[in-house]
Amino acid sequence: MKYINNDLYKDGKSSLCIGTDVLNINNLPKIIKKYIYDALINGEKIIFFTDDIFYKNIGKNFNSDEEFIRYNINIGNFKIKTYNITAFHYEYKEFIDIIDIISASKQKLKIIWDFKNVIKRAYKLETVIKCVEKIIECSKDNVSNMVYIENSGYSFNRLYRFTDLFEKLIIIDRNKEMEFRSKDEIEKAIWMLQSNSQLKYQNKNLVLFNDVFSNIPKSTDENEFKKIIMSKIKDVCDVDFCILSSSLKEQENIIAMDSYYGISKKHKYYLVNDAEIIKYINKSNQIISRDNVDILLNLSEVVDSKLADKFKLMGIVSYMAIAVEYYDIAKGVIWIGRYENNRELSKNNIEHLKSICKTAFYLIQEQKRFCDMQNRLIQNEKLKAMGEMAAGITHDINNILTPILGSVQLLKDTVQEKENLKLLSVIEICAYDGMNITNKVKKLTKKYNDDDFQTFSIDGAIKDAIDLTKSKWLTESVFKGIKINIIKSLKSNEIVKGNITEIREVFINIITNAVDAMPKGGTIEVITKNKDNRVIIEIRDNGMGMNIDIQKRIFEPFFTTKGNNGSGLGLSISYNIILSHSGSMKIESEENVGTSFIVKLPICENMVKNYDEISRNVIEFQGNVLIIDDQEQVRNVVASMIKSIAKCKIKTCGCEDLDSELNRRKYDIIVCDFTMPIINGLQVAQKIKEINKHIYFCLMTGWVGSFDDQEMDNVDFVLNKPINKDSLKQMFFDYKASF
Numbered sequence: 001m002k003y004i005n006n007d008l009y010k011d012g013k014s015s016l017c018i019g020t021d022v023l024n025i026n027n028l029p030k031i032i033k034k035y036i037y038d039a040l041i042n043g044e045k046i047i048f049f050t051d052d053i054f055y056k057n058i059g060k061n062f063n064s065d066e067e068f069i070r071y072n073i074n075i076g077n078f079k080i081k082t083y084n085i086t087a088f089h090y091e092y093k094e095f096i097d098i099i100d101i102i103s104a105s106k107q108k109l110k111i112i113w114d115f116k117n118v119i120k121r122a123y124k125l126e127t128v129i130k131c132v133e134k135i136i137e138c139s140k141d142n143v144s145n146m147v148y149i150e151n152s153g154y155s156f157n158r159l160y161r162f163t164d165l166f167e168k169l170i171i172i173d174r175n176k177e178m179e180f181r182s183k184d185e186i187e188k189a190i191w192m193l194q195s196n197s198q199l200k201y202q203n204k205n206l207v208l209f210n211d212v213f214s215n216i217p218k219s220t221d222e223n224e225f226k227k228i229i230m231s232k233i234k235d236v237c238d239v240d241f242c243i244l245s246s247s248l249k250e251q252e253n254i255i256a257m258d259s260y261y262g263i264s265k266k267h268k269y270y271l272v273n274d275a276e277i278i279k280y281i282n283k284s285n286q287i288i289s290r291d292n293v294d295i296l297l298n299l300s301e302v303v304d305s306k307l308a309d310k311f312k313l314m315g316i317v318s319y320m321a322i323a324v325e326y327y328d329i330a331k332g333v334i335w336i337g338r339y340e341n342n343r344e345l346s347k348n349n350i351e352h353l354k355s356i357c358k359t360a361f362y363l364i365q366e367q368k369r370f371c372d373m374q375n376r377l378i379q380n381e382k383l384k385a386m387g388e389m390a391a392g393i394t395h396d397i398n399n400i401l402t403p404i405l406g407s408v409q410l411l412k413d414t415v416q417e418k419e420n421l422k423l424l425s426v427i428e429i430c431a432y433d434g435m436n437i438t439n440k441v442k443k444l445t446k447k448y449n450d451d452d453f454q455t456f457s458i459d460g461a462i463k464d465a466i467d468l469t470k471s472k473w474l475t476e477s478v479f480k481g482i483k484i485n486i487i488k489s490l491k492s493n494e495i496v497k498g499n500i501t502e503i504r505e506v507f508i509n510i511i512t513n514a515v516d517a518m519p520k521g522g523t524i525e526v527i528t529k530n531k532d533n534r535v536i537i538e539i540r541d542n543g544m545g546m547n548i549d550i551q552k553r554i555f556e557p558f559f560t561t562k563g564n565n566g567s568g569l570g571l572s573i574s575y576n577i578i579l580s581h582s583g584s585m586k587i588e589s590e591e592n593v594g595t596s597f598i599v600k601l602p603i604c605e606n607m608v609k610n611y612d613e614i615s616r617n618v619i620e621f622q623g624n625v626l627i628i629d630d631q632e633q634v635r636n637v638v639a640s641m642i643k644s645i646a647k648c649k650i651k652t653c654g655c656e657d658l659d660s661e662l663n664r665r666k667y668d669i670i671v672c673d674f675t676m677p678i679i680n681g682l683q684v685a686q687k688i689k690e691i692n693k694h695i696y697f698c699l700m701t702g703w704v705g706s707f708d709d710q711e712m713d714n715v716d717f718v719l720n721k722p723i724n725k726d727s728l729k730q731m732f733f734d735y736k737a738s739f
Contacts, residue, residue, distance in 0.1 A: 014136055016166040017148045019116075019173075028061045029172045032112060035146055037062065039110040040072050048080045049098060050114035051088075085117045090130050102138045109143045111135075116150040125158060125343075132165050159190055222371040223259075229360050230261035237353050239336040239345070241267065244361070245285050246324075246332030257281075258332065264339065267314045277310055285333045288323045294354060295321040298344040318344040322354050324361035328553075334361060395675065397434060398702030398721035399634060405431040405722045406637035413644055431722070455604050456500045458535050459490040459528055465507035466526065473515045473524065482521035486511075492528035492535045497604040498581040506574040506585075510539045510597045513571065517543030517595060533603050534583075540596035546589040554587055619646040619732045623668030626661065627652040628684065629700065630676040638671065638700070641725055646732060655679050662688070667695060669735060671719065674701035685714035696735050 019029065028036075039046040048058070058080065059066040059073070072078040083094045098111065113135070115128045128149075135145055147166070163169050169180040169189055180189045220228070226244075233242045241262040257271070270277045288295060298318045302308040311317075319337030334357040338345060345353075408428045415421055466486055477484045496503075514524045518541055527538045546554065555575040578585045582602050589595040625648055629635035635652040642650055653661045655676040670688055674681035685697045697714060702721035717734050719727055 013139065013141070013143065014145045014166045015147070015168050015170055016163055017146055017170045017172060018151050019148065019171075028058070029177070031170060031172060031177045032146070032148070033061050035110065035112065036069075036078070037065065039108075040068070040077060042108070044108040044110055045076075045105075046078050046110045046112070047098060047101070048078070048112045048114070049083065049095075050080065050112075051083055051085045051117050052114065085124075088118050088124065089127055090134070095131060099134060099138050102135070102140075102143050105140075105142065107142060111143070111145050113145060113147045115147060119149055125162070129158075129162050129165070132162070136165060160187065163190065220367070222368055225367045226259050226364050227261065229364055230259060233334070233336065233356060233360050234262045237336050237356055240339045240342055241335075241337055243271075243335040244332060244364070245281075245335070246330055246361075264315060267316070267339075270310065270314050274310070276306070277314075280307065280310075281335075284321060288321050288333050289331055292323045292325075294323060294350065296345060296347060296350060300344065312340075315339045317342065320345055320350070320353060322357040324358050326362055326365035330365050332361060395702040395721075399631060401431055401434050401722035402702075403633045403637040405724050406641045409725055410637070410640050410644060434722075454500060455495050455497050456503075458494060458496050458503075458537065458601065459492055461500055461504050462490060462507055462526060462528065462537065463488075465504050465511060468504070469508055469511045469515070472512055477515070477521065482519070484515060484518060484521055485523045487523060487525045489525070489527045492530050492537075494530055494535050495604045496535060496581075496601050498601070499577075502577045503581065503601075506577050506599065507537075507539070509570040509574045510599075514539060514541035514543065514595070517541055517545075519544075522594075530603065534600045535603055537599040537601070538596055539599075540594060542594040545591040545593050545595055546587075547591055551587055551589055555585075619729060621646045621648050621669075621732055621735070623648055624665060625650045625669045625671065626665075626667045628655065628658060628670065628672040628676075628681075630654050630673065630678075634673070638723060638728075641723070641728055645725055645729060655684075658684065662691060666692075669696045669698065669731075671698045671700060671731075674699055682711050682714070689714045694739070696739060698731050 017029075017031065036046055036048070059069040062069050069078065073080070081094055081098060083092060088095070102109065102111070113132075115131075118128055119125050128147075132147060135147075139145060163186050167181070169186050171178045171180070171189060178189075180186045230242045230244065234240070239262075241260070241264070243260040243263065244258045246258045260268075260271075263271070271281070272278075284295065287293070296318075297320075299308060299311050299316065302311060316337055317340050319335060322334045322336070323331070324334055325331040336345075336353065336357065405428065408424050408431060412421060412424050412428070415424060466488070473484045473486060511524065511526075518524075522542045524539065524541050527540075529536050555572055575585050578599055578601070584600045586598050587595065588598065625639075625642060627635040627639050627642075627650065629638070629652075632652075632654070635654075639650045639652050642648065651661065651665065651667075655678045658679070670684075672681045672684045681699045681701070685699065688695050688697055696716050698717040698719055699715045700719045700721060700723065716738060717731050719731060
């Protein structure tokens with residue numbers, strides 16, 4: 001190897017120049033400028049065969065000799081012939097015209113053949129090789145040829161065969177020109193060119209890839225994001241089409257076509273309608289995904305004649321299928337390929353193509369996860385808004401039910417006629433039914449009034465969960481034309497301590513999942529029993545069941561077998577709730593047999609006195625009680641109920657008369673509504689405690705929201721509306737215990 005000098009063209013009639021940078025007719029390499037200048041100085045003719053439309057500016061390359069170049073162009077010593085790369089072929093007219101000139105010329109002639117774009121853009125290397133063979137065949141001793149191409153991702157064998165047509169190889173790299181003559185040197189040079197080309201190509205594409213993705217807004221819709229990514233895979237990998245097949249890991253045996261970009265109409269037709277193609281793709285997807293392997297197949301290498309015929313019908317000359325995955329959550333196969341007007345994919349680029357596709361799949365899944373989280377947040381906001389609306393409605397209903405229920409109970413104390421008592425009982429039952437409906441809304445609210453653990457009947461919590469899911473296992477199943485039965489065997493009768501709302505949520509989740517696992521209907525059994533100072537709750541179904549792999553991951557956050565219909569959080573949250581209550585949860589399942597969830601919770605040993613005992617107690621209280629409520633009918637009914645259970649002095653007032661009433665008398669117990677127009681119940685509590693911290697303050701509320709601990713510092717007891725006699729007795733019992 002040696003750097004080019006002035007004696008380069010004293011021997012050798014044909015040279016191949018390969019440039020690592022773009023050839024621009026406004027900025028020609030030194031070797032080409034010297035080739036032109038020396039020919040004209042020596043009185044030789046020169047022809048420049050190019051596709052560059054800016055050929056008229058060629059004189060600017062020669063600075064002070066620009067006029068000399070233009071003069072030779074004008075007198076015909078320097079001719080520039082242009083051609084169209086897309087129409088170029090072996091019999092192209094302008095090419096044949098120059099061949100005729102070569103054959104007929106008797107004087108010295110030099111020709112520069114600029115074939116860079118014919119190969120780079122039109123992918124016609126074989127055409128150029130045939131043309132060069134013709135050029136050399138027709139060139140006599142008086143003709144010298146220089147062929148210029150750019151360094152690109154050529155096949156080594158094809159490029160080596162091409163260079164073999166020339167007497168010397170010249171590489172132009174960063175303004176330096178190197179000459180290679182022997183076969184060994186040329187072979188080494190080709191390897192160097194290929195490495196350079198591949199690195200340059202990959203770095204350029206990776207930079208482009210990074211720039212594209214970093215500029216896509218996070219707010220982009222999931223499908224639009226996927227479309228952008230697929231289009232960039234097509235561009236960066238220099239392919240004609242891109243197809244993504246994917247699945248969740250727990251459904252890895254079903255890898256279906258997710259999206260595609262750039263496929264032709266006939267290709268799409270065969271993908272959707274041809275049974276053999278569908279079978280071939282599905283089988284390939286399973287093998288590639290299962291074994292984590294990749295496939296590169298060029299039409300010229302296909303042995304199966306039937307498959308080759310199908311490829312020809314679809315117009316595919318080359319394709320590559322790449323296994324992709326996203327942690328343990330999703331996996332798939334990305335198919336990329338080229339059609340018949342393009343060249344085959346090179347094995348030299350396999351690793352680069354794999355890295356691009358794997359990165360793209362990761363980004364698609366990341367965006368999907370982001371969109372899922374965003375949708376869940378939106379859904380949570382909607383549920384929050386609905387909850388607030390429901391809370392407001394519940395508050396109003398409870399305010400209505402309080403005077404109804406209180407009045408009925410007061411009337412029952414005075415009415416003796418059986419028929420009238422029967423009618424009053426009907427009204428009371430209907431009022432309690434209304435109260436139960438509002439209580440269910442409370443139960444659906446995760447936190448209301450306080451977050452402290454309370455004691456409750458585990459069988460009662462399960463009954464509530466069954467009632468709250470009735471629309472799921474009964475109503476929905478009827479609409480779907482299936483039947484789901486729930487069989488109860490609740491024999492625990494024990495009390496546990498905890499957050500009843502959270503425990504109820506656990507059972508709701510399990511029952512809901514059991515219903516989803518029985519798309520054709522079935523039976524859900526709910527069983528409670530006691531063992532070793534623990535309550536054992538078993539909820540089992542005879543649905544689809546689960547395999548071992550799913551059972552291992554069922555309590556993982558975001559793991560779901562329901563696809564887009566599940567968040568993957570229900571059972572994970574339920575599992576953590578049970579753990580926080582010092583309990584345990586496990587699963588037993590068998591595919592096509594069913595699933596059992598087994599929950600164990602500790603039995604509460606230190607039970608508080610239950611409400612039945614409270615209701616039997618005689619209230620021995622003769623102090624002063626003030627009832628504060630902005631609704632006159634509510635405060636009057638509450639006052640009347642207190643008179644019926646305790647011999648005490650009672651006054652009532654609205655919030656507008658509060659200050660004067662507090663200055664007029666001293667009170668032992670003050671019962672105040674929370675929601676009032678001028679001042680709320682917590683503000684009243686603070687004011688009363690400032691007057692006398694020993695006054696017992698009871699807050700009445702029909703609100704289902706939650707109070708902060710700090711806000712409740714001045715509150716001694718909470719009465720949840722609708723209020724009845726038993727709840728008022730509980731208040732007096734607590735007053736006696738506290739004071």
